[in-house]
Amino acid sequence: MDLPALGTNPELDDIMQSARKFDIEENLLDLAMYGFTVVSPERMGTKDLTPRLRKAILGVYERRSGHKIADWETYDGKLEKFQSWGWLLEDDVFLEAIHNPVYQTIGQFLTGKSGFLAGAAVILKSQHQEFDLPLHSDSHGVPPPWPSFATYANLSWLLTDYLTEEDGPTVLVPGSQRGRMPRGSESRAHVEEHDYIKPIHLNGPAGSLAVWNGAMWHGSVRRTVPGVRITLVNVWQRVYMRPIERVKEISPEQLERWPDLPRLLGYERIYPYQNEIANPERIEPTIQAGRDQYA
Numbered sequence: 705m706d707l708p709a710l711g712t713n714p715e716l717d718d719i720m721q722s723a724r725k726f727d728i729e730e731n732l733l734d735l736a737m738y739g740f741t742v743v744s745p746e747r748m749g750t751k752d753l754t755p756r757l758r759k760a761i762l763g764v765y766e767r768r769s770g771h772k773i774a775d776w777e778t779y780d781g782k783l784e785k786f787q788s789w790g791w792l793l794e795d796d797v798f799l800e801a802i803h804n805p806v807y808q809t810i811g812q813f814l815t816g817k818s819g820f821l822a823g824a825a826v827i828l829k830s831q832h833q834e835f836d837l838p839l840h841s842d843s844h845g846v847p848p849p850w851p852s853f854a855t856y857a858n859l860s861w862l863l864t865d866y867l868t869e870e871d872g873p874t875v876l877v878p879g880s881q882r883g884r885m886p887r888g889s890e891s892r893a894h895v896e897e898h899d900y901i902k903p904i905h906l907n908g909p910a911g912s913l914a915v916w917n918g919a920m921w922h923g924s925v926r927r928t929v930p931g932v933r934i935t936l937v938n939v940w941q942r943v944y945m946r947p948i949e950r951v952k953e954i955s956p957e958q959l960e961r962w963p964d965l966p967r968l969l970g971y972e973r974i975y976p977y978q979n980e981i982a983n984p985e986r987i988e989p990t991i992q993a994g995r996d997q998y999a
């Protein structure tokens with residue numbers, strides 16, 4: 705039977721039909737069962753996007769920190785402090801990336817069609833940092849028992865290779881999205897042997913999209929080779945949540961090129977109210993999102 709064609713769950717049917725079109729049904733199954741997946745650069749169809757995202761990131765980094773990295777492949781020094789959130793409206797290539805249809809299908813699978821991009825951060829990492837990020841969950845403020853659906857989704861553009869442990873990859877604990885926050889020494893299970901927590905290293909070439917349910921336990925290991933790991937992190941949330949980043953002005957040019965930006969970035973919200981509900985047409989989608997986890 706062709707279930708997505710039967711119209712029994714219209715919100716889900718749309719997502720599943722897109723998934724079939726883009727050949728990512730197996731990725732959605734990984735996400736549903738294990739909590740994470742990696743979509744290959746070929747499937748993302750973003751071959752030319754990767755170098756442009758890297759270039760834009762290094763440009764904004766230079767502007768924010770005053771530090772220029774001439775060659776990310778060989779750079780082996782210290783990275784300067786920089787504002788890690790608030791990247792989306794800094795360069796049009798970031799907006800181009802969030803219009804990738806494979807990316808959007810996955811964001812919607814996890815947070816519903818009303819899900820929105822709550823923030824964009826950049827992580828740069830050289831072997832100078834000598835730091836293993838403890839295992840944690842990004843589902844801040846969500847008490848246990850956690851819902852069966854994702855409240856947060858992390859869609860990370862891997863802009864450099866994550867092929868070996870030396871690259872300093874993210875580590876993830878498959879299945880942990882169903883539980884609770886890690887406690888005590890559980891947070892160190894990726895750097896010390898642990899009897900029941902078995903983290904794995906994320907693996908994918910530059911240009912992959914790594915996606916995990918935000919509830920999932922993850923951290924990272926230090927980088928031990930020259931060069932800079934470059935990651936663009938996009939966090940999606942459900943419509944009832946508060947965005948991570950402060951609302952910024954979308955320029956008239958950006959709005960003209962991408963009229964869906966206010967919706968995608970979660971600017972079209974019903975809450976908080978001022979004196980009156982200014983946009984009553986926003987009420988129904990929010991209520992529908994409470995009826996159906998894919999809405």
Ligand SMILES: O=C(O)CCC(=O)C(=O)O
Nearest residue numbers: 827842873874923924937
């Ligand atoms: O640097 C990493 O690989 C992990 C980053 C992280 O915790 C996150 O993106 O939420």
Ligand SMILES: [Fe+2]
Nearest residue numbers: 840841842922
């Ligand atoms: Fe995290």
